Amino acid sequence: MKNKTLVLTRAMLKNGGGLGFSLKSKWSWALLVLLVVWSIPVVLYGYVQMIAFAYQSLAMIGQEGVLLSWGLVISSFMVFFFGIFHVLSSFYFANDIEHYLPMPIRPRQIVGAKFFVIVLYEYLLIAFVFLPILIFFGIQQGCGVLYYVYGLIGLIFVPILPLALATLLVMLIMRVTNLTRYRELLKIIGGTVAILLGISISLLMQRFADVTPEQISELLLSGNHSLAILQTRVFPTVKWAVQALLNYEIAAGLTNLLVFAGLSGLLFAALLFLAELVYFKGVIGISESSSRRYAVRKGSLDRLVKKRSAIISYLLLEIRLLIRTPVYFLNCVLSNFLWPLILIFSFVVAPSDGDVSGLLGYAKGAINDPGLAGIALGIILAVFAFMSGSNGVAATAISREGQDLYIKHYLPISYRDQIVAKLLSSVVVGYSGVVSLTVPLAVLFGVPLYFTVITLALAFLPLALTSMSGLLLDLLNPKLEWDSEQKAVKQNLNVVFNILFSTVLAGIMVAVTVKLRLNLAWTLVVLPLLLLAACIGLYRLLVTYGVSSFRALEG
Amino acid sequence: MITMEHVNKTYSGGVRAAADLCLTVPSGEIFGFLGPNGAGKTTAIKMITGILQPDSGVIKANGIDIAKNPLEAKKQIGFVPDNPNMFLRLQGIEYLNFMADIYDVPLDERKERISELCSRFEMEDVLRDSLQSYSHGMRQKIILIGVLLHQPSVWVLDEPMTGLDPRSSFLLKTMMREHVENGRTLFFSTHVLDVAEKICDRLAIINKGRILFTGTIDEMREHLRKDASLESMFLELTDNEE
Numbered sequence: 001m002k003n004k005t006l007v008l009t010r011a012m013l014k015n016g017g018g019l020g021f022s023l024k025s026k027w028s029w030a031l032l033v034l035l036v037v038w039s040i041p042v043v044l045y046g047y048v049q050m051i052a053f054a055y056q057s058l059a060m061i062g063q064e065g066v067l068l069s070w071g072l073v074i075s076s077f078m079v080f081f082f083g084i085f086h087v088l089s090s091f092y093f094a095n096d097i098e099h100y101l102p103m104p105i106r107p108r109q110i111v112g113a114k115f116f117v118i119v120l121y122e123y124l125l126i127a128f129v130f131l132p133i134l135i136f137f138g139i140q141q142g143c144g145v146l147y148y149v150y151g152l153i154g155l156i157f158v159p160i161l162p163l164a165l166a167t168l169l170v171m172l173i174m175r176v177t178n179l180t181r182y183r184e185l186l187k188i189i190g191g192t193v194a195i196l197l198g199i200s201i202s203l204l205m206q207r208f209a210d211v212t213p214e215q216i217s218e219l220l221l222s223g224n225h226s227l228a229i230l231q232t233r234v235f236p237t238v239k240w241a242v243q244a245l246l247n248y249e250i251a252a253g254l255t256n257l258l259v260f261a262g263l264s265g266l267l268f269a270a271l272l273f274l275a276e277l278v279y280f281k282g283v284i285g286i287s288e289s290s291s292r293r294y295a296v297r298k299g300s301l302d303r304l305v306k307k308r309s310a311i312i313s314y315l316l317l318e319i320r321l322l323i324r325t326p327v328y329f330l331n332c333v334l335s336n337f338l339w340p341l342i343l344i345f346s347f348v349v350a351p352s353d354g355d356v357s358g359l360l361g362y363a364k365g366a367i368n369d370p371g372l373a374g375i376a377l378g379i380i381l382a383v384f385a386f387m388s389g390s391n392g393v394a395a396t397a398i399s400r401e402g403q404d405l406y407i408k409h410y411l412p413i414s415y416r417d418q419i420v421a422k423l424l425s426s427v428v429v430g431y432s433g434v435v436s437l438t439v440p441l442a443v444l445f446g447v448p449l450y451f452t453v454i455t456l457a458l459a460f461l462p463l464a465l466t467s468m469s470g471l472l473l474d475l476l477n478p479k480l481e482w483d484s485e486q487k488a489v490k491q492n493l494n495v496v497f498n499i500l501f502s503t504v505l506a507g508i509m510v511a512v513t514v515k516l517r518l519n520l521a522w523t524l525v526v527l528p529l530l531l532l533a534a535c536i537g538l539y540r541l542l543v544t545y546g547v548s549s550f551r552a553l554e555g
Numbered sequence: 556m557i558t559m560e561h562v563n564k565t566y567s568g569g570v571r572a573a574a575d576l577c578l579t580v581p582s583g584e585i586f587g588f589l590g591p592n593g594a595g596k597t598t599a600i601k602m603i604t605g606i607l608q609p610d611s612g613v614i615k616a617n618g619i620d621i622a623k624n625p626l627e628a629k630k631q632i633g634f635v636p637d638n639p640n641m642f643l644r645l646q647g648i649e650y651l652n653f654m655a656d657i658y659d660v661p662l663d664e665r666k667e668r669i670s671e672l673c674s675r676f677e678m679e680d681v682l683r684d685s686l687q688s689y690s691h692g693m694r695q696k697i698i699l700i701g702v703l704l705h706q707p708s709v710w711v712l713d714e715p716m717t718g719l720d721p722r723s724s725f726l727l728k729t730m731m732r733e734h735v736e737n738g739r740t741l742f743f744s745t746h747v748l749d750v751a752e753k754i755c756d757r758l759a760i761i762n763k764g765r766i767l768f769t770g771t772i773d774e775m776r777e778h779l780r781k782d783a784s785l786e787s788m789f790l791e792l793t794d795n796e797e
Contacts (some may be wrong), residue, residue, distance in 0.1 A: 022748070304648045305655075305666045313656030317645070324644040405639055409606040411628035458622050555608065 004105055012096065012292070012496060013120070041530040044132065051136045064137070069242045071133035072154075075126045076162040076238060078180035083159075083166030086118045088186060093168070094175055101283070101363065115167065122159040122284060134245075147248045150257055154241045160264035161237050161422060164271045171274065174282035191330040197383050237263050254292075311421045318425035320398070322393065327485040332393045336433025339387055364445050373451065374523035378513025380455055382506035387437075387464035388430035389502020392495040394470030397422040398478040398553070401487045405480060405553060415550040416543050419471065423542075427460065428469035434459045435436035454524065461531035466505065470498040475542075475549045556582050557603060561754030562612030564598055572598035573609065574764040580742045582708075583735050587755035587756060588744040595764040596744045599636075600713050603742070604634045604726075617740075621667070637714040637744075637786055640692035647682040647689075647697050651704065658705035665704055672700040676723060691718040697705060708735060712743035713725050716750055728754055 007403060051067070059345050091097075092113055100110050134151040137143075237260055308316070322328045366372040401408060427545035435456065440450040473494045482488050489495070512530065513523055557580040564573040571597045574781055582584045590596045601607040603614055605621050605628065614621045621628040642650045645657040648669075673679045676696045688696055695718050702710075712733070716724050730752065735741050745751050752772065759769045768775055 150647055178721050187725040301648075301679075301682075304652075305662070305669060306652055306653075307665070308656050310659065312654050317642075317653055319650070334707055364733050365564055406601070406606045406636075407641055410604040410632075411656050412626045412628060414626060550610070 004107045005112040005116070008100070008109060008118045012113055013418060020091040023516055034421040039348050044069055048132055048136065053139060053298040063248050064141070065242065066132060067137055068245055069238055069331060070175055071130045072158060072238045072241055075129045075158055077131065079122045079159045080162035082310055083122070083163045084170060085120065085161075085186070086121070087114075087167050087170045087341060088174075090114050090118060091170065091279075093186075103320045104274065108275045109165070109278050112272055115163065116269070119159050119163060122174070123155075126155060126158055130158070135417065137245075137255055143248065143391070146253075147245060150244050150248050150253060154258060154260065157261050158238075158241065160268055160372060163266045163401065167271055171282060171326045175278045183303060188326045188329050191326060192334060201373055217497065218365075253440060265414070265535050268373050311417050311424070314413065314418060314421035315424045318397070318422060319428060322425065322429065325485055327489060331489045332391055332396065332430055336387065336391050336429055338434055338488065339433065339437055359502045364447075366452055367445065367447050373520040374518040375513045377455065377458075377520065377523050378518070378527060381458060381531075382509040384430075384434055385466050385509065386499075386502050387433055388426070389466035389470065389505070390495075390499045391426075391433070392470070392489055392498070392508050393428060393429045394423065394426035394467040395474050395494040396479075396492050397426065397471055398474040398483070398496065398502075398550070399480060399492050400481055401478075402485075409551075415547045418543055419475075423464070423467050426470065427463050430463040430467065431444065431459065457523075458528060461528060462509070465531055465535050465538065466498065466502045468535065468542055469501045469505075470494065472538065472542055472546055473497050473501075475546045475553075476527045478553065480553070520530040556580060556615075556617055557711075557742055558613075558615045559603070560613045562599075562602060562609045562614060564602060564607065564609050572764045573602065573612075576764070576766060577611070578759060578766060578769065580740055581757075582740045583738050584741070584756035585735050585754055586740075588742060588749040588756035588761065589745070589746070589748070589758055590744075590761040592683055594762045596761055597713065598764070599761065600634075600711060600742075600744060602712055604632055605614065605629050623754055630705070630708045631707060633702040633705070634711045634712055635695075635699055635702050635713065635715055637717065639698045639718070641686075641689065641698070644685060644688040646685050650680075653702050654701035655704045660705050668704050668706070669700070671753070672703060674740045675726065676700060691755065692720050692723060695719055696723060706788060709740040710742065712741070714745055715743055716730060716745065 054070070055064060055067055057279070058066050091111070097110070119445065128411070134148070135157075140145050240256045240260035240263070244260060246251045247253040322333055366376045398405070438452060438455055438459075441447070442455075477494065479488060479492050479494070509527065509531075512518070512526065515527070516522070518526055557578070558644060559576050559578040562573050562576040562785075563571075565571045572781065576595075576599060578599075588596055598607065603616070603621070605625055608622070611781050616628045616631040619628040619631060624662070637675070645653065651665075651669050655669075659667070669678075673682065676699070677699065678693065678696055681693065689697065699715075712731075715727060719727060729743055731743075735756070740748050755772065757769070757773075760767045768778065770778065
């Protein structure tokens, strides 16, 4: 008889692993491979630079070995962190669990299989974080083959401890509470934190570029070895793995490796034992409709019932869906607020005498200089055009309807009004991004109030224009055939086309102000007129050609 | 009243889903629309409600041409689709407000109707929950409530009984009867012959885009054999076409 855990693991892997992604078509594989081949050398180059720098700093105090434990601790921490969300979605929120529950399978078999699937996924992460460190260290120290063998064996066991911890944590939480009600919210939080983490790391990497190795070793010596101590406190087993790698030439290396592997195995066994006790109790009932169920009394019903105009109500529907659907929120809404965050963050963390500060001074001067203020305004509006054009709210507005598009055909609201409401949703989302970018930067730069007001007032034009172009693109060729919301926004070429359009538009706007060397007064005449003319043209297209395309679409 | 005059529709793949459809659904009667899978029921309903445009022919709701005056015609109709999985990320009350806004229901009227319909369908307790947390039957009920808010004089229901519990199903049948007794129009599709037999005053049978029969059940009995059950009539009607 086959091992049921392995049978389950295979079934889960074939179904996309319950991790939210599955690559069924050859095209998506090809696209992924292309993306990986294109991006890895770029990212890897920066990463290896950082490793080399850290190695150098540590070598100065004769503590190169700490590099390995850093690598393992960082890997473990990432596995633990992402593991919490993976375990939540795979163990408790995935749709496949309901199929397994009625089968004669033990809880430990489901947990074991799901654990293996996540571990496989975590190997990708660890390979990326730890392998470069392992190889770099090996080359620098001139290590033998056994070092790499130990390294690879260690790598296999590294995710076990942090993932087991994450699983235990989640299983215990789910046993005592029911987070199912918040599953969508958790997806949004998880995705947001992951993106923010990614940005912080890349900004931190930039910051490293300004510090010298001497400063770092000084920091390490004076700081009570706080970073080195971290390894034993948070993930205690890591120290055996490090010892195994450092002593690979003597018997102690093998002993340490065996201890490390054995401990990880023991922890896994403990996890399975606990799964028998608590997993089913937490998981059974997740498919029940979870809701608050409290009666709405006559008085409170009166408060809940509100009247709005059809367009506003439609706009509200669009925005609610954008915010409440995790995939839409992460891809269409959040991106608007990341721009400001990246910019502000990079100014705040920038060293006071660096390039950024020089740029800041220059920009400050440009805005206050009547001769350059026009060009500055042109560039700012061009940035807004690009921001709004790349958020995908308008360029997926029809695609997001998917198979439910027919509903919008029988409701008694004209196609033109629906188009206007969808346009407004894009402008509202874009504008909130613009405000959150402009206001803090205006304070930071000490921008005159009148300039800020002009910027905010004129921002509507590039936002409206790129929203219209996106919507028109999506009306002409919407992607309505999808089974997961992911496909409506992530694999939608209309977003790419609209980014192209907004890039060209931004280029034209900058070119006009720079080439003509317009001062502020002339910029205030020329740019709005050009944008307004383009808006009117696109709007005409939308209410004629766009409306007839909408009418002809069959959901 | 709903009228379809010489309506034709051929899909791009060459499938003819409506072949010279002529149909009058009078007011004051429950009108059933029967046919096997792929007969053209859904296509006909989609054209009546304005989801699909016919290649030729005229469709009117209460005398208003849906092609010429789509918004007015759509306001006459309350349409309940067969699949209630829509607006899942809205709360019940948000969905009802949305529908009332789209159908332009005055504030006082909507308060009264939401309160009345929700209590009839026992949905008051879940109005603050998202539709996602509802069962199939509850989703059906909230969709139905949303459709009835503007008191449409023409009801178009696509397989309305599927998924409803016996109590709600009985309630819906009662409401359907009340609706036509007030001199209004009711058009519903079903493949459950029992339902049709029990509640229809008049019915039409469609197959391969063509209407094979229109009339009362008695007339159909007469038309075919005496005492034959509707089921065998139905099978006979559709089989002859094979």
